[in-house]
Structures are given as C-alpha cells and as structure tokens.
Amino acid sequence: MRGALLTLLICLAPLCRGQMAEDSLLSAVSSLYNQGTYEAAELAARRALSADGTLSLKARTEFEKLLAFTLVAEGQNQEARGHFLIALSLSPDLALDPVLVSPKIIAVFEEAKQQFKADLAKKETAVSAAGHAASWRILVYPGWDQYRQGHETKGVALAALETAFLGATVALELSKESAREKYLSATEAADISSTYQTYDNLRKAEFYTAAGAVVVWLYSQLDAFLHLPPSLDAPQVIATPDGTSRVEFRVHF
Incomplete structure (x- = not known):
C-alpha cells in the first residue's frame, strides 16, 4: 500500500512541483527501490524524468542514476548502462560508493564510464585532426576548407x-x-x-x-x-528506443 501511495505521489509530482521539493521526490523513488518494489521505482523515476524541463541538473542526474539502479535489479543491464551514460553526460564526475552500492551495479556503471570516456576521447581526437587538416586546406584553394567544414x-x-x-x-x-x-x-x-x-x-x-x-x-x-x-559542445547521451544509447557531440566550425 505504501509503495502504491509513493508511486501515485510521484506520478502527480509534475502537477504540484511548487509544493513538493525535488529532494522529497528523490527520497520517494529511493524508498521504493530500497523496499525492493523495482517496477514501481522504475515507473516513479520515469515519471519524474518526464518533467525534464522543471528538474535541476543535480536532480535529473540522481533520477537517471536511480533508474539505472532499478534496471540493473531487474536484469536490464544494457538499458541501465544507457541511463548511467546520461547521468555521466550531465555530471561527468559522478561516482558510486562501493560500500553502499552492490558490486553488480558498480560493474554496469564502470562499463558505462569506460564507454563514456572512450567516446569522448574519440570525438576530441577527431575534432583535433579536423583543426590540423584545415591549416593546409585553406592554403591550397579558397572555399575548400569552408566546404569541408x-x-x-x-x-x-x-x-x-x-x-x-x-x-x-x-x-x-x-x-x-x-x-x-x-x-x-x-x-x-x-x-x-x-x-x-x-x-x-x-x-x-x-x-x-x-x-x-x-x-x-x-x-x-x-x-x-x-x-x-572548431569548438566541441558538452557531450549529450541519447537513449534509443531499443534500450541502447549513444553519446552525441556537436562540433561548431
């Protein structure tokens, strides 16, 4: 009964954001997760995240993290990794306490962290190479570098x-x-x-x-x-319908 009430409370949260602080919402989702009602916790976290425009960066990061926790508990590691990637894109310094978090969750989080770092390094290398290439293209013929960029x-x-x-x-x-x-x-x-x-x-x-x-x-x-x-925007992680995710970078020339 308590779990159902907590879920209902979070489902109504977007309608009463002025009366309910974000830490209360996070506490409610965390409570559902700690009770082992993972489906309810997942639904509550998704409902909270649907109000993306009203959430602070810190709160969104925490909701993404809690959603990933519940997905790991439900055996959906691939989708959980995607939400960990989103959390990392919002807060690159995000870390989990191995004393408080289960090894299974830590393992999925570390996979996401390695993927995030690898994708970021790859894109930064590509941007650097593009900048060096431009230095000789602009000398060869007018318009070539502009076209390539x-x-x-x-x-x-x-x-x-x-x-x-x-x-x-x-x-x-x-x-x-x-x-x-x-x-x-x-x-x-x-x-x-x-x-x-x-x-x-x-x-x-x-x-x-x-x-x-x-x-x-x-x-x-x-x-x-x-x-x-060229300048590189902060990376964004986009969750895809099949449960996977991709890191998206925007480069401006």
Missing part, C-alpha cells in the same frame, strides 16, 4: 569566384601577349596607337583579375581563421 554555399561561392578570376587572368595573359606582338610589329602610326591601346587595356584587365583572385584567397584565409579552431 559544412559551409557548402560559401565554399562553392569562394571556389567559383577564385576559378573565374584565375581563368580570366590566364585568358587575358594570352590575349595580352598576342596584342603585344601586334603592337611591336605595327609600323603605321594609327596601327601603333590602336594596338597599344588594346594591349594596355588587356594589361590593366589582367591586373584587376589577378588582384581579384588574391582578394578572394585572402578573404578565404581570414574567414577560416575567424571560425577555427
């Missing part, structure tokens, strides 16, 4: 501009040399003036297109350095 539109635009300027510069260089030969071979005053004007116009146009290519390249460097190195 997920800024496709900007990357394509920069690459297209650079290609257009470089292509125009090469074409103007060839035309300029042809115009120069005509200018040097001209003998009539009118031809000399006309061919020189053409040559001079092509020379100036080539200068501007080459300058445009340099400006695009410099802008690409500045843009890349303003957005690098």
Whole structure:
C-alpha cells in the first residue's frame, strides 16, 4: 500500500512541483527501490524524468542514476548502462560508493564510464585532426576548407569566384601577349596607337583579375581563421528506443 501511495505521489509530482521539493521526490523513488518494489521505482523515476524541463541538473542526474539502479535489479543491464551514460553526460564526475552500492551495479556503471570516456576521447581526437587538416586546406584553394567544414554555399561561392578570376587572368595573359606582338610589329602610326591601346587595356584587365583572385584567397584565409579552431559542445547521451544509447557531440566550425 505504501509503495502504491509513493508511486501515485510521484506520478502527480509534475502537477504540484511548487509544493513538493525535488529532494522529497528523490527520497520517494529511493524508498521504493530500497523496499525492493523495482517496477514501481522504475515507473516513479520515469515519471519524474518526464518533467525534464522543471528538474535541476543535480536532480535529473540522481533520477537517471536511480533508474539505472532499478534496471540493473531487474536484469536490464544494457538499458541501465544507457541511463548511467546520461547521468555521466550531465555530471561527468559522478561516482558510486562501493560500500553502499552492490558490486553488480558498480560493474554496469564502470562499463558505462569506460564507454563514456572512450567516446569522448574519440570525438576530441577527431575534432583535433579536423583543426590540423584545415591549416593546409585553406592554403591550397579558397572555399575548400569552408566546404569541408559544412559551409557548402560559401565554399562553392569562394571556389567559383577564385576559378573565374584565375581563368580570366590566364585568358587575358594570352590575349595580352598576342596584342603585344601586334603592337611591336605595327609600323603605321594609327596601327601603333590602336594596338597599344588594346594591349594596355588587356594589361590593366589582367591586373584587376589577378588582384581579384588574391582578394578572394585572402578573404578565404581570414574567414577560416575567424571560425577555427572548431569548438566541441558538452557531450549529450541519447537513449534509443531499443534500450541502447549513444553519446552525441556537436562540433561548431
């Protein structure tokens, strides 16, 4: 009867959060667990966690931990590990007292802790590698690094501009040399003036297109350095419907 009342109390908790402190809710779930009414404790913990927006970080961590305790007691170690991962993502320094907690629970918790550390190290290594790779990509061609970092539109635009300027510069260089030969071979005053004007116009146009290519390249460097190195958000653990979980990282460039 007492267990049923405790469960009912926690089920109604989201409706009376102003009258009931979080420590009372935690005490109620803990009491159900200690009584061995694991199904009731599991339901109560899930109900409390459903009010995620109103729970403090500390309370959510404790509810995730208690839910994992009940799942281990029910033999659902895989799902319990997922909730331990969530608790660790909320409080990375979370630890269990081996004197007060059963070895079976400690074992599942340690598995989750090792997985959490391994996933975190793997993602940090990937982010570090991405930062180093960018240092040479931005020097090779404008837009390449932006495209690789997920800024496709900007990357394509920069690459297209650079290609257009470089292509125009090469074409103007060839035309300029042809115009120069005509200018040097001209003998009539009118031809000399006309061919020189053409040559001079092509020379100036080539200068501007080459300058445009340099400006695009410099802008690409500045843009890349303003957005690098990438930043890594705090990891989040997402529980999946099949009872497993994954650690999710968000990297911003």
